[in-house]
Amino acid sequence: MSHHGVSLEAIHQARRRIAGQVVRTPLVRSAALSARFEAEILLKLETCQPTGAFKLRGATNMIAALIERHGSEALAAGVVTASTGNHGRAVAYAAAQQGVPAVICLSRLVPPDKVAAIEALGAEARRVGASQDEAFEEVERLVSERGMTLIPPFDDPLVAAGQGTIGLELMEDCPDLDRVIVGLSGGGLLGGIGVAVKAIRPECRVTGVSLSRGAAMWESLQAGYPVAVEEVESLGDSLGGGIGRDNRCTLALVREVMDDHVQVSERAIARAMVAILEHEKRLVEGAAAVGLAAIEEHGLAVRGRKVALILSGNAVSLEILDRARVLAGR
Structure with a gap:
């Protein structure tokens, strides 16, 4: 296992743990x-x-692994996290499945x-700062x-291994995939997918996409250590936030699994959201x-290639749409 603690075997273990609780999602071609x-x-x-x-x-992988290792009484005080929304919903859902307060x-x-x-999932939501x-x-x-157990949004090997199960599914559904393009914020999604994909098909390119402003991972990769950035409002709000000091x-x-990295503007995100709604009839967040x-x-070189895009996040209000x-000029 590498120094970051995530391996192909850990991802396979995650898949066994989350089976039946998490959907094996479809990979569909966009005509x-x-x-x-x-x-x-x-x-x-x-x-x-x-x-x-x-x-x-x-x-789901982290909560299940903690119960597997230490018994359900280890989480009796409940689990806690900070989240821009989707991770919070995930922890609330996974905790409810196991009867654990969140x-x-x-x-x-x-x-x-x-x-x-x-809140609809039964967790307590606290607005702070x-x-x-x-x-x-x-x-x-x-x-x-209170002795609660932290379920980090991204910076944990169990969390990243859980996200990496997407990489296993991609490789099963498209073994000759040329490139996967992944939204990049804290790095759990791209990192997990990257470990799985690179272990199975090293020639598949892993491309990270960050916001043009307030991109902590972008700045941290340039600096070589965690950099704090000011958060800004964005259509891709799920990609905001720091990577932790x-x-x-x-x-x-x-750093180990990503081949290339680009930043996208608010206008480009808006145009893409509208295009996916118009052509795919799918309402997705800016981060998706x-x-x-x-x-x-960026005119990425995709012609003649098999390219997977990760569409994740559908919490879009009419106001955001x-x-x-407006921003896309529609």
């Missing part, structure tokens, strides 16, 4: 996008998860519809004072549309 880019454009529909996003894989700490930037979705880092301070307090897993993981945004904005349409 419209394939014709437009003269390529095989495949969409990995993580929007089909019960919580609408890939985060359910990592949260508290989700969120910054004031998180849209109200995402807060409501967390103006950033993900400030929300995380409340998490640390609950861990130390003492990141111990995902920075190394991303960044793969298409990257191909369009209207904003995307």
